[in-house]
Amino acid sequence: MLRANPPLRAGRRAATWCSRQTFPASCSARYATATSSKPILSVGIRREAKNRWERRVPLMPEHVERLVKEVGAQVYVQPSTKRVVPDEKYQQAGAIIQEDLSVADIIVGVKEVPIEQLIENKTYLFFSHTHKGQKYNMPLLQAILDKRIRLIDYELMTNEHKRRLVQFSRFAGYAGMIDGMHGLGHRLLALGYGNPFLAIGMSYMYRTLADARLDVTRTGQVIMDDGLPRQMGPMSFVFTGDGNVARGAMHVFKCLPHEWVSPDELKDLYNSNSWSNHRVYGCQVRTQDYLVRKDGWKFDREHYREHPEQYMSVFHEKVAPYTNVLVNGIFWDHRYPRLLTSEQARQLAHEDRLRMLTVADVSCDINGSLEFMSHSSTIDNPFFMYDPATGKTHHNMEGKGVQIMSIDNLPTELPLEASEYFSNALFPFINQLVQGNYDHPVLKRATVATSEGKLAPARTKLYDVLAKHGQGIKVKANQRVLLLGSGFVSAPLVDYLLRAPNRSVTIASNMPKEAKELSKDRKNAPITGLNVADKDALSELVSQHDLVVSFVPASLHPAVAEACIQRKKNMVTASYISPEITALDKRVKNAGITILNEVGLDPGIDHLTAMKMFDEVREQGGRITSFVSWCGGLPAPEASDNPLGYKFSWSPKGVLLAGLNSARFKMNGKLTEINGSDLLKSAVDVPMYKGFALEGLPNRDSLKYVDMYNLGDIKNMDTMFRGTLRYKGYCALMAAFKDIGLLNTERRNDIQGGLSWSELMESMLGKKGDRRQALAAKLSLSPQNPEHAARLETVVGALEWLGMLSEDTPVAPSETVLDAFCALLQSRLVYGLGERDMVAMHHEFGIQWRNGSKEKRTSTLVAYGDPNSYSAMAKTVGLPAAIGAEMLLDGNLTRKGVIAPMTKDIYEPMLVKLEEEGIRFVEAVAKL
Numbered sequence: 001m002l003r004a005n006p007p008l009r010a011g012r013r014a015a016t017w018c019s020r021q022t023f024p025a026s027c028s029a030r031y032a033t034a035t036s037s038k039p040i041l042s043v044g045i046r047r048e049a050k051n052r053w054e055r056r057v058p059l060m061p062e063h064v065e066r067l068v069k070e071v072g073a074q075v076y077v078q079p080s081t082k083r084v085v086p087d088e089k090y091q092q093a094g095a096i097i098q099e100d101l102s103v104a105d106i107i108v109g110v111k112e113v114p115i116e117q118l119i120e121n122k123t124y125l126f127f128s129h130t131h132k133g134q135k136y137n138m139p140l141l142q143a144i145l146d147k148r149i150r151l152i153d154y155e156l157m158t159n160e161h162k163r164r165l166v167q168f169s170r171f172a173g174y175a176g177m178i179d180g181m182h183g184l185g186h187r188l189l190a191l192g193y194g195n196p197f198l199a200i201g202m203s204y205m206y207r208t209l210a211d212a213r214l215d216v217t218r219t220g221q222v223i224m225d226d227g228l229p230r231q232m233g234p235m236s237f238v239f240t241g242d243g244n245v246a247r248g249a250m251h252v253f254k255c256l257p258h259e260w261v262s263p264d265e266l267k268d269l270y271n272s273n274s275w276s277n278h279r280v281y282g283c284q285v286r287t288q289d290y291l292v293r294k295d296g297w298k299f300d301r302e303h304y305r306e307h308p309e310q311y312m313s314v315f316h317e318k319v320a321p322y323t324n325v326l327v328n329g330i331f332w333d334h335r336y337p338r339l340l341t342s343e344q345a346r347q348l349a350h351e352d353r354l355r356m357l358t359v360a361d362v363s364c365d366i367n368g369s370l371e372f373m374s375h376s377s378t379i380d381n382p383f384f385m386y387d388p389a390t391g392k393t394h395h396n397m398e399g400k401g402v403q404i405m406s407i408d409n410l411p412t413e414l415p416l417e418a419s420e421y422f423s424n425a426l427f428p429f430i431n432q433l434v435q436g437n438y439d440h441p442v443l444k445r446a447t448v449a450t451s452e453g454k455l456a457p458a459r460t461k462l463y464d465v466l467a468k469h470g471q472g473i474k475v476k477a478n479q480r481v482l483l484l485g486s487g488f489v490s491a492p493l494v495d496y497l498l499r500a501p502n503r504s505v506t507i508a509s510n511m512p513k514e515a516k517e518l519s520k521d522r523k524n525a526p527i528t529g530l531n532v533a534d535k536d537a538l539s540e541l542v543s544q545h546d547l548v549v550s551f552v553p554a555s556l557h558p559a560v561a562e563a564c565i566q567r568k569k570n571m572v573t574a575s576y577i578s579p580e581i582t583a584l585d586k587r588v589k590n591a592g593i594t595i596l597n598e599v600g601l602d603p604g605i606d607h608l609t610a611m612k613m614f615d616e617v618r619e620q621g622g623r624i625t626s627f628v629s630w631c632g633g634l635p636a637p638e639a640s641d642n643p644l645g646y647k648f649s650w651s652p653k654g655v656l657l658a659g660l661n662s663a664r665f666k667m668n669g670k671l672t673e674i675n676g677s678d679l680l681k682s683a684v685d686v687p688m689y690k691g692f693a694l695e696g697l698p699n700r701d702s703l704k705y706v707d708m709y710n711l712g713d714i715k716n717m718d719t720m721f722r723g724t725l726r727y728k729g730y731c732a733l734m735a736a737f738k739d740i741g742l743l744n745t746e747r748r749n750d751i752q753g754g755l756s757w758s759e760l761m762e763s764m765l766g767k768k769g770d771r772r773q774a775l776a777a778k779l780s781l782s783p784q785n786p787e788h789a790a791r792l793e794t795v796v797g798a799l800e801w802l803g804m805l806s807e808d809t810p811v812a813p814s815e816t817v818l819d820a821f822c823a824l825l826q827s828r829l830v831y832g833l834g835e836r837d838m839v840a841m842h843h844e845f846g847i848q849w850r851n852g853s854k855e856k857r858t859s860t861l862v863a864y865g866d867p868n869s870y871s872a873m874a875k876t877v878g879l880p881a882a883i884g885a886e887m888l889l890d891g892n893l894t895r896k897g898v899i900a901p902m903t904k905d906i907y908e909p910m911l912v913k914l915e916e917e918g919i920r921f922v923e924a925v926a927k928l
Contacts, residue, residue, distance in 0.1 A: 038436030040072050044104030045090075046126075047078035050111040053204070053379045055084040055415040056168075058108045058125070059430065060423040061093035066431075068094035073434040076104050084415035106433050108426075111409075115140055116502035120147035121451065123433065125426075128153050131448055132333055133465035139890075141449065141462065142470035148453040150438070156446035157429065164244075165442060166425045168411035171418040172362050173248020175203035175410040177327060178212050180249075180360030181219075183383050183405050184325055187357050190397040193229040196222035203413035204379060212414075216255040224257045227277040233355065234275035236266065238323040239284045240339060240369075245329030245362050246284065253327075258282050263289040266322040283319070287330075290315040291337065308336045316344035321353040328361045332369035339369040345388035345402075354388060354402070361406045375912050376408040390857065391616055392923045399924075479503040479889045482541060484532065484560060485551030486515040488649050489574070489600075492870050492878030493549065496917075497885060498524055508541060532556045535563070543567045549885055550575075557581060565591045570888045574600025574881045577900060585898040594893065598900040599884040600877040601839060602631040602699075605914070606722075607900060608880075608907040609859050609921055610843060614709055615904060617847055624711050625854070626718045626846030630686055630696050632725025632839070633873045636864055637692070639835040643798035644734070645727030647829045649837065649871055652822045656743055658724070659734055663698035665721040666714060674698060680738060683731035686723075688842045688860065696723040697731055708902060718846065725840055729794070736795045737821070739779050740764060744817045751820050757809040760820070761799070771805060772796060802828055837865040839872040841921075846928075854928040859921045876919060883913045 045064075048054040059067075059075075067073040075095040079087050087097050101107055102119050109126040118124070130141040131153055144151050157166040178200065185197030196219045206212040228235050237253055239246045257279040261269050266283055269275055288299045291311045304311055320326075320340055330339065348354035361373050372386050374393055385394050387401035397403070411418040432440045438447075447456040455462055481497055483490060486509035494505050504524040509515035515527040532538055532552055542548055542563045547570045550560045554575040561584055564571040568591050577597045588595050598604055606629055614624055634640065635647045648655070662676040674682050679697055686694040702722040706714045714720060737743060741764045751760065765774040772783070775795060781788040796805075802824060803809035812823035831837065841861040848854050865871035870878070884901070887893040893906060901907050914920070 041105035041434045041436060042074040042076065042103065043067060043430065043434060044076045044101035044107040045078065045095075046101065046107060046109035046113065047080040047083070048110055049114075051378075051409070052082070054111060054409060054412050055082055056110045056412050056422070057083055057085055057419045058110055058422060058426060060420055061085060061089040061095075063423050063427040063430070064090055064095050065093035066427070067434060071431060071434055074104075076101055084419055106430070108430065112137065112140060114501070115143045116500075118143055118147055118149060120149065123150040123152065123438075123451070125152045125154065125430075125433075127155060128448065129155075130462070131156055131459060133462055135465070135469045138466055138469040142466055144449050145453050145455070145466075148451055149449060150447065150451040151449040152433075152443060152446045153448050154426070154446070156448070157442050158445055159442070166422065166429070167244060168418050168422055169244035170248035170251075171411035171414050171421065173245040173250075173327075173329060174209055174212075174252055175413040176245070176329075176360045176362035176405070176407075177249040177252040178203040178206075178216070179382055179405050179407065179410070179413070180325060180327060180358055181216065181252075183360070183403055184358045186383075186397060187403045188229065188232070191357075193232070195228060196226070202379070202382065203410070206414075209414055209417055213252060213255050216252055220256040223280065224278050228280070230277045232324065232357075234269055234281050235277070235324050236261075236269070236281045236283060236322060237325045237327060238266075238319060239282065239327045239329065240286075240290075241329035241331070241363075242284065242286050243329060243331070246327070249327045249329060249360070249362065250282070250284070253280075253282055256280050260284075263319055266319060270322045283323075285315070285319055290319060290339065311337055313337045313339055315339050316341075316348060320344070320348060321355065324355055324357050326356060326359045326361075328359065328363050328370060330363060330369055332363065332365045336369075338371050340371070342372045342388070342391060345372055345386075346391065349388040356402045358403045359405065361404060362410060364406050364408045366406075373404060373406055375406070375915070377404070377406045378916075379407055379409070379413065382407055387923075387925075390923065390925055391620070394923050395920055396922055399922075479547075480545040481505045481885060481889070482545035482548045483507050483551065484530070484548065485509060486511055486518045486527075487551060488871065489874045489877040490518055490551055492875050493551075493882040493885070494518065494522060494525055496879060496882035498522060500886075503889070506541075506545060532559055535559065539563045539566055542569050545569065547572065547885055547889055549573075549881060551881075554578060558584070561588070561595055564593060564595065568593055571595045572599060572881055572885045572888065573597045574604060574877050576603055577898060581898055589897045592896060594888060594896055595898045596884050596888065596893070596901070596906075597898065599880045599910075601633070601873065601880070602841070604880045604901065605861070605876060605919070606631055606841060606843070607902055608911050608914075609841075609861075610709060611902050611904075611907050612911060613843070613845055613857065613859065614711065617845070620849075622847050622849045624717070624845060625848050626844070627709075627711070627720055628844040629722045630688065630694075630725050630840070630842045631699075631723075632694075632696070632841075634725065634727060634838050634840065635831070636836040636838045639831065639837070640727050642829055643794075643801050644730050644829065646730055647831050647835075647837070648826055649831060649873065652825045652829075653818065656734075656818065656822065656825075658699075659697075659731075659738070660743060661700050663700055663702070665698050665702035666717065667719050667721055669718050671703075672698075680731050680735035683726070685728070686725060686842070688725075688840065689862075692840070693728045694725050694840070695728045695731055696725050698722070699724045708900070725842075732791070733794065733798055736779055736791075740775070742817055742821045746817075747815050748817065751811055751814045751817070753810075753813050755811045756807045757804040757811055757824070758807040760811050760817070761804055764817070775799075834867045836867055837871045837873055839863045839876050856926045856928055858924045858926075860923075861919065861921045863919060875917075879914060879917050879919065880910060883910050 045059060064075045067075055077090045077095045077097050078099060078101060079097050091097055106123045112128060113126060128151060130137045154166045158164050179202055181197050181200045182202050185195055185200060188195045189198060199219055200215055203212060239250055259279055260282050263283060263285050290313050291299060292314055294310055294312055361370060364376055366375060377384055382405050383403050385399055385401040386404055429442060448459050450456055479502060483505050486507050497503055497505050507515045507519055507525060507527045508530040510531050512529060519525045519527045530537060548564055549572045550557055557573055557575060558580040561571060561581060565587050570593050598607060617624060659680050660676045661679060663674045663679060665672055683695045683697045686696045688694055699722045702720050703714060706720055765778055776783055776792055781792050783789050783792060799805050811820050814820040843859040845857040863872045863876055901910060
């Protein structure tokens with residue numbers, strides 16, 4: 001059954017141990033010869049800036065030296081301190097190190113060039129990711145046409161047999177295999193199994209590929225000596241595809257003690273008792289191994305290429321149930337059947353037939369051949385988990401599901417050797433270009449756009465995609481954002497939006513000192529004074545910008561919206577949609593603009609995660625029977641060192657007034673309404689995590705969200721509840737403060753300078769003498785009752801801690817007692833040096849499936865602030881608003897009217913972006 005040679009490939013020798021790496025020749029000699037009398041053109045080498053890990057170069061110094069000395073070309077290199085080859089090497093090779101590449105005729109790079117950095121009338125070579133009609137890069141392609149740039153894409157540089165000549169694919173395979181084994185080691189450990197793979201690092205940790213393979217070889221020796229956990233069964237590595245990716249991955253794999261099996265033998269391997277845990281098993285799966293014709297005819301490669309819709313995948317039946325590690329290296333686009341769908345993975349998991357531990361998706365086609373691969377991971381955060389049973393991703397390595405590695409720039413983990421390999425392959429064609437030979441057959445095949453501002457003849461089908469996604473979502477050369485307000489949640493928004501060098505954020509505020517501090521050390525963040533009540537000044541300022549973010553008090557949003565309607569500018573807020581804003585919907589649509597609301601924390605992130613779950617359950621045939629949502633901004637537990645367990649970074653007034661709101665909800669089948677005067681007395685314990693002593697109270701009208709969330713008739717729901725989190729004891733203490741009169745909003749004329757809190761409390765308690773007796777009477781407490789006496793001591797202790805019973809504590813001159821109380825709290829309940837805040841959000845979903853089974857799902861976020869950077873509250877309010885603003889600026893959100901993030905076109909990309917920023921939820925499922 002088993003054999004030690006590659007599956008069904010005649011002429012190939014068995015490979016059972018590590019062999020020395022040999023780089024293939026970059027290009028046949030026929031592509032390297034040229035003669036030309038045309039003027040020699042100059043070359044510019046870009047500095048890569050897509051992310052901090054991108055250190056590759058398209059041309060090495062030795063090839064630059066040949067261009068300079070043998071051809072007479074001038075080469076300009078943008079300076080870089082992180083490039084794998086230092087600037088000095090290029091200078092020694094004869095290149096000129098300078099920032100300005102406008103003097104170059106031909107500009108080469110690796111990754112996409114930002115639109116605003118494109119120089120018109122040049123020839124560019126880079127991986128553009130446009131030739132498949134990728135929607136996200138159509139604005140880039142449109143800009144290239146507009147600027148009459150000739151674009152040559154490395155991915156299209158092929159020989160006459162369509163085999164790619166200039167690529168990093170093999171290095172993606174090398175790095176993907178190494179990273180995949182690194183992840184496998186950690187996944188096995190999370191499942192409770194020590195294993196030899198833990199000794200393998202990420203690819204970037206090795207100086208050379210040889211060093212990495214040596215580590216893999218040593219790991220293989222341990223496997224031979226000690227074996228792998230026998231409980232895991234035969235450890236199988238399945239490689240899809242037969243291109244450079246698969247060859248690169250298998251080149252690393254062969255450093256392990258291994259045995260090859262064919263796809264037809266996998267099942268027998270798992271069902272037999274003859275396998276060994278002192279080796280691993282390899283299986284290469286090609287197209288014909290997992291695709292069958294729907295009409296029953298035999299697989300035919302040419303027929304498949306012409307009619308892929310007539311084929312279907314049987315990977316889920318034939319291969320997936322017997323795969324431990326999947327290394328995916330196949331080419332895929334929307335015309336082809338998927339290797340494995342989300343539903344097939346769910347069914348395998350349901351039948352307990354999914355043994356897959358790790359997926360190294362080197363191809364990295366999002367929602368592509370592996371439908372459930374939802375996003376690219378990063379070198380910083382290389383792995384995430386996918387739970388097929390729930391269709392959810394998470395980051396709990398010890399949780400249920402399959403580990404996925406989907407880094408989209410793997411070759412940059414081996415930057416030096418990858419660059420050498422690439423430069424060897426590219427040099428013959430750069431040699432042709434500097435001599436003006438644009439008609440070279442390889443270069444003609446690789447041309448996407450011409451210097452006349454047109455698509456190359458072979459790429460004219462892209463005009464249809466450009467018509468839909470080019471101009472429509474074209475990024476403007478300059479994007480001007482107007483930020484109204486300069487409060488503490490503004491900094492993350494400003495910093496996020498200013499990551500785009502073509503973007504500016506004008507900070508308009510009536511607090512000049514605060515605005516100046518926000519603008520400090522930030523480029524493209526000018527400040528201006530503004531009183532939002534000045535309609536003419538507001539309108540004029542709005543007219544000068546492309547989008548308005550309103551972080552002013554919610555009562556001012558209608559005035560801002562009026563100016564945006566008048567000037568036809570989009571608007572973003574993190575506030576609830578008020579009746580006044582709702583009434584503007586028709587006028588907003590007539591103006592052709594969008595007012596995106598409720599993109600903060602609560603409201604905001606709560607909607608995104610809730611709607612994602614609701615839609616997923618509906619799509620899978622279930623229904624929501626209950627929904628409970630808790631959210632709160634709190635001090636981190638170690639900073640909750642005061643009677644209320646609460647601290648403020650901003651005015652407490654909004655928080656205190658929220659405790660006076662009435663509430664409506666349904667809990668355990670009972671509809672309940674709570675008057676605002678009783679809200680603080682309705683708190684209940686919230687057992688979110690055992691380590692948190694939390695309580696919560698209802699948050700406004702929960703029932704209106706039944707329609708907003710499209711949950712059907714409230715009669716069919718057992719529970720619909722939204723609440724606010726606090727540490728235990730807060731609500732009882734704040735209720736006592738309310739009964740004393742500290743939340744009173746009536747105007748008073750006697751709260752002036754020179755008044756002490758002791759005097760003000762005396763006037764509120766209505767009698768002189770024993771303060772405890774007066775407080776007891778005010779709170780209807782009997783000191784003779786032990787429980788009442790304890791409550792009274794708690795209140796007295798809090799008042800003393802705040803200095804409210806002392807003649808030495810002055811009252812800030814105020815119009816109301818509430819204002820005076822807020823001023824005191826803001827001075828006493830502040831964050832100390834090095835203290836953190838915390839944001840907690842917890843959703844509970846009750847679900848009933850078609851077969852009658854029930855389950856409870858939870859989705860939980862706990863985020864902590866950074867004392868040296870953003871608070872958790874600032875980050876979780878500012879970033880969602882920034883992402884929403886970016887979606888409008890870049891044309892990725894085009895729906896008009898007054899809207900909230902309740903639909904998939906908004907919440908899906910926002911959740912992906914938030915996860916990239918480190919704001920992610922932990923999910924769990926429990927059968928009922």
